[in-house]
Amino acid sequence: MARAWCNRGTMGKVGLILTGGGARAAYQVGVLDGIRELLCADGWPPGRNPFRVICGTSAGAINAATLAAHSDDWCAAIEGMTRVWGDFEPAQVYRVDARGAIGNAVRWVLGTTFGWLVRNKPRSLFDNDPLELLLRTMIDERKLQSALEAGQFDALAVTASSYTSGQHVTYFQARNGQSPWFRNQRVAVPARIGIKHLLASSAIPFIFPAVALQLDGRREFFGDGSMRQTSPVSPAIHLGSDRVLVIGAAQLQAGTLRAGHTGSQYLYPSLAQIAGHAMASIFLDALPSDIERVERVNQTVGLIPPAERAKSGLRQVDLLAIAPSRRLDVIAIPYVKTLPRTVRTILRMLGGTGRRGSGLASYLLFERAYTRRLIDLGRKDAAARAEQIRKFFAD
DSSP, rough: OOBBOOOHHHHOOEEEEEEEOOOGGGHHHHHHHHHHHHHTTTOTTTTTTEEEEEEETHHHHHHHHHHTTTGGGGHHHHHHHHHHHHHGGGGGHHHHSIIIIIIIHHHHHHHHHHHOOOSSSSOOOOOHHHHHHHHHHOOOHHHHHHHHHTTTTEEEEEEETTTTTEEEEEEEEEESOOOOOTTTTTTEEEEOOOOHHHHHTTTTTTTTTTTTEEEEEEEEEEEETTOOSSOOHHHHHHHOOOOEEEOOOOTTOOOOOOTTTGGGGGGGOOOOHHHHHHHHHHHHHHHHHHHHHHHHHHHHTTTOOHHHHHHHTTTEEEEEEEEEEOHHHHHGGOOOGGGGGHHHHHHHEEEEEESHHHHHHHHOOHHHHHHHHHHHHHHHHHHHHHHHHHHHBOO
């Protein structure tokens, strides 16, 4: 069925926001693949990238940069991302050998408890050197710039959080001389985005090591961009988006996983359970409140007469949010046993192999059985929102 799609002039800029969540980001790829199938079946013009502004945080930054670098053929880009995420194994992201996993974890525990005895201070629980190698095969930084110059997209933005200064930083690469913006504890910095920016944005605190980046001529150490991210949608709006598609990695009403009525709710929480709760606060809590904020602003702007609104520069933003219809930590429970023995040993030390520790495990489950399950869920959720997606992109 062919449809009357908006041209770029009437539709304005469509922005894409991909949030963080470690292995949970496989869900985003499933949603994107579902959108690809839907638009192509309805006659979307071949080769026309629907996303003019692409923003990502944490693992979402990796997906965003991959999509931007291959935006000359966005359908092929999504198909390639689906293959990568559908064939994942933890060794592609972090070391799982005994020396690299157990040895690193032991040094990390000793460093945090008997730091004065440890000569080489550990940087994180896991060593994610394999991830850098994977990213260099997926993303060509020169191709990213050439796609931008060719007008395949207008801007790419990834966020990271500075441990050094406490600033929440959005690094952006844009075509048309976009000016930086500044908010309380939030800054935007123009940059040629590269692999180091993606590693910094996806450096889950305590789990993966911090990464050094330049900020105002200084060398600062950065971690996961989801930390201190109070306004996940704002980069796309600052970069000129009139319509914003947000793909989350958790239910928008998500809470912590409830224990069954078996007496387990009276047990003291394990380290993994506490870590999973903290991860939920970092990765999941800001998005619903920011979506609500955008909706309130839209309502307020709608009350301003058009002539006055034009003078003020304010505009309404059409926002569509797609989030998992099921709890991803619940889905993770049966797949924890598929992790390598070394990783299961570390999680067992933290109390993270049972139901109560599945929150933490869900971020580390780069196992094809789990990621394929999330990709399938993403496709189904996109199909369930088909009419809203069509309306979002159609004239």
